[in-house]
Amino acid sequence: MKTLVFLEHHEGELLKPSLGVLSKAASLGGEVAGVMAGSDVEGLAAQAGAYGAGTVYVADDPRLDAPLPQPRVDVLAQVVQAGGFDNVFLAQSILGADIAAGLAARLDAGVNWQLTDVRADGDGITGTQPVLADTVVCEVGWTSTPRIALFRAGALDASETGGQATVEPVQPELQDFSLAAEMLEQAHEESSGPSIEDADIIVAGGRGLGGPEGFAPLEELAKALGGAVAATRAVVDAGWYPYSAQVGQTGKTVAPKLYIGCGISGAIQHKVGMQSSNVIVAINKDPNAPIFEFADLAVVGDVNEIVPKLTELVRARKGA
Numbered sequence: 001m002k003t004l005v006f007l008e009h010h011e012g013e014l015l016k017p018s019l020g021v022l023s024k025a026a027s028l029g030g031e032v033a034g035v036m037a038g039s040d041v042e043g044l045a046a047q048a049g050a051y052g053a054g055t056v057y058v059a060d061d062p063r064l065d066a067p068l069p070q071p072r073v074d075v076l077a078q079v080v081q082a083g084g085f086d087n088v089f090l091a092q093s094i095l096g097a098d099i100a101a102g103l104a105a106r107l108d109a110g111v112n113w114q115l116t117d118v119r120a121d122g123d124g125i126t127g128t129q130p131v132l133a134d135t136v137v138c139e140v141g142w143t144s145t146p147r148i149a150l151f152r153a154g155a156l157d158a159s160e161t162g163g164q165a166t167v168e169p170v171q172p173e174l175q176d177f178s179l180a181a182e183m184l185e186q187a188h189e190e191s192s193g194p195s196i197e198d199a200d201i202i203v204a205g206g207r208g209l210g211g212p213e214g215f216a217p218l219e220e221l222a223k224a225l226g227g228a229v230a231a232t233r234a235v236v237d238a239g240w241y242p243y244s245a246q247v248g249q250t251g252k253t254v255a256p257k258l259y260i261g262c263g264i265s266g267a268i269q270h271k272v273g274m275q276s277s278n279v280i281v282a283i284n285k286d287p288n289a290p291i292f293e294f295a296d297l298a299v300v301g302d303v304n305e306i307v308p309k310l311t312e313l314v315r316a317r318k319g320a
């Protein structure tokens with residue numbers, strides 16, 4: 001079985017969700033390769049070897065500088081067809097999902113998305129796909145090859161195995177229509193700490209914070225802990241915090257070592273995005289809040305009193 005993994009990168013780094021997908025692909029056995037597209041990216045290829053890629057195909061071309069999907073569909077289609085890959089795995093991001101859809105149309109292939117796991121099954125593979133707000137878990141398959149699979153960001157752990165990859169340059173044959181779109185501008189959100197996908201510690205806020213100003217003490221706590229701030233959809237919809245911080249069914253899936261939920265009820269749509277966290281601490285003034293049913297540590301009280309005190313204690317402990 002031959003599996004190709006799309007390696008997404010940003011600002012000179014391979015993204016963790018892609019490395020998680022690569023580690024999973026390597027655990028299935030068979031031949032595992034990565035594919036990267038960009039400009040001046042060859043240096044990143046070696047990193048992928050440590051996560052299980054035997055070969056990394058690198059399309060290094062100035063026309064691939066902007067993170068646009070269509071030219072990447074050309075590169076992946078070229079590599080899949082030349083290499084006879086059975087599976088194509090991608091981490092689910094805006095770019096990854098666009099590429100998967102374009103590649104499926106180009107190769108007349110099937111795509112399964114929102115997968116949280118995959119296993120080898122005879123000559124093929126079977127995916128795990130939670131559906132109906134994650135209340136039901138389905139096993140999904142493909143009726144033809146290549147089998148395209150999109151995995152939820154944060155669902156798979158990246159584990160280093162220390163291997164080395166052979167780098168294979170690819171001369172991209174880009175279609176005229178793939179170059180029709182042009183990226184005019186890329187805006188980056190200003191942020192000082194780690195992103196919620198990368199953070200080991202997440203301090204998340206919900207409607208119990210009382211308003212957008214309630215996030216300032218959370219940011220202080222996150223800073224003291226070296227973590228990131230996340231939010232529920234209720235507060236994002238209310239405009240209290242940016243959408244990029246939303247955790248849950250229609251937001252991001254996170255799996256930090258420590259998740260501190262502040263003024264969050266624990267609705268199923270939020271739970272599905274953070275339930276894999278190692279330790280869940282919940283602060284809520286309602287002792288019957290649903291989040292207490294799956295929290296490891298339940299703190300019944302007012303977030304406005306507890307969070308600043310916690311920050312003080314963390315700072316004192318760290319001597320800051």
Ligand SMILES: Cc1cc2nc3c(=O)[nH]c(=O)nc-3n(C[C@H](O)[C@H](O)[C@H](O)COP(=O)(O)OP(=O)(O)OC[C@H]3O[C@@H](n4cnc5c(N)ncnc54)[C@H](O)[C@@H]3O)c2cc1C
Pocket residue numbers: 205206207208209231232233234235246247248249250251252262263264265266267268269270273283284285286289301302303304
């Ligand atoms: C299709 C669909 C998709 C959705 N996707 C998502 C998603 O991706 N992510 C998501 O988060 N939600 C999602 N939701 C919304 C979800 O159902 C909940 O409405 C939302 O998670 C609730 O947010 P909350 O916990 O901030 O607010 P609430 O449910 O209003 O809870 C606020 C909590 O704060 C507590 N509280 C109040 N004051 C204080 C205080 N001073 N101190 C301590 N505690 C206090 C209350 O006791 C309460 O438990 C989705 C819903 C639908 C229908």
